[in-house]
Amino acid sequence: MAEHKLTELQKRFGDEYLVDLNATAAYRRAGYKGKGNVAEVNASRLLSNAKVQEYIQTRQKAREKRTEITQDMVLQRWWAIANADPNELIYHRRVCCRHCFGVDHAFQWIDEEEYKRAVESARFVAKQNKQKPVIPLNIGGYGFDPTIRPHPKCPACYGEGHGDVKVMDTRDLTPEVRMLYAGVKVSKEGIEVKMRDQDKALENVARHLGMFKDRLELEGGITVKKLEDLL
Numbered sequence: 328m329a330e331h332k333l334t335e336l337q338k339r340f341g342d343e344y345l346v347d348l349n350a351t352a353a354y355r356r357a358g359y360k361g362k363g364n365v366a367e368v369n370a371s372r373l374l375s376n377a378k379v380q381e382y383i384q385t386r387q388k389a390r391e392k393r394t395e396i397t398q399d400m401v402l403q404r405w406w407a408i409a410n411a412d413p414n415e416l417i418y419h420r421r422v423c424c425r426h427c428f429g430v431d432h433a434f435q436w437i438d439e440e441e442y443k444r445a446v447e448s449a450r451f452v453a454k455q456n457k458q459k460p461v462i463p464l465n466i467g468g469y470g471f472d473p474t475i476r477p478h479p480k481c482p483a484c485y486g487e488g489h490g491d492v493k494v495m496d497t498r499d500l501t502p503e504v505r506m507l508y509a510g511v512k513v514s515k516e517g518i519e520v521k522m523r524d525q526d527k528a529l530e531n532v533a534r535h536l537g538m539f540k541d542r543l544e545l546e547g548g549i550t551v552k553k554l555e556d557l558l
């Protein structure tokens with residue numbers, strides 16, 4: 328190990344770099360002088376120094392051992408987020424209307440209880456307005472289930488039903504979907520379910536595996552585009 332050949336300042340740079348992997352910031356925190364571009368250039372030069380690299384990698388391995396948190400674990404977490412199915416958290420569905428499954432497509436009630444309440448309400452309204460009550464009919468029968476798909480030949484909704492958004496009970500999520508779930512915001516407009524960025528997670532995985540061939544990593548962490556991408 329070449330660690331002993333490093334200066335105290337270089338070591339401090341390595342330690343600081345491990346905090347946030349920001350070479351320029353680490354350069355300044357370590358106590359090096361230099362402003363703006365100079366700091367940036369010197370920092371990337373320092374980072375590409377073989378001895379500094381060796382020191383950083385040794386410290387990184389030691390940290391993995393200490394914390395038992397490995398790069399593989401982080402990678403697996405990103406992969407899980409990228410692959411989680413958002414439908415297991417929230418989904419939009421088309422559901423039947425009141426006429427879809429009523430007898431002869433007449434209005435279908437949930438149960439007798441609901442129908443009786445509607446009749447009472449009609450009588451009450453008529454009495455208030457001193458009019459003859461218009462009593463609703465129950466020829467469509469009972470058993471309305473608002474979760475069923477629309478009837479394709481329904482004359483009232485033409486098989487379209489209506490849209491319904493359902494959010495799952497977040498206590499019941501699978502571990503993968505739980506990672507995708509980033510909380511819920513309740514407002515006047517309703518509830519907003521937040522999710523982690525799946526595209527970003529996939530990008531992180533791809534970058535970690537070195538799949539972006541359109542960029543060339545040069546020494547010192549400077550990145551340039553390949554010539555054919557610029558044409």
Ligand SMILES: [Zn+2]
Nearest residue numbers: 424427481484
């Ligand atoms: Zn319908």
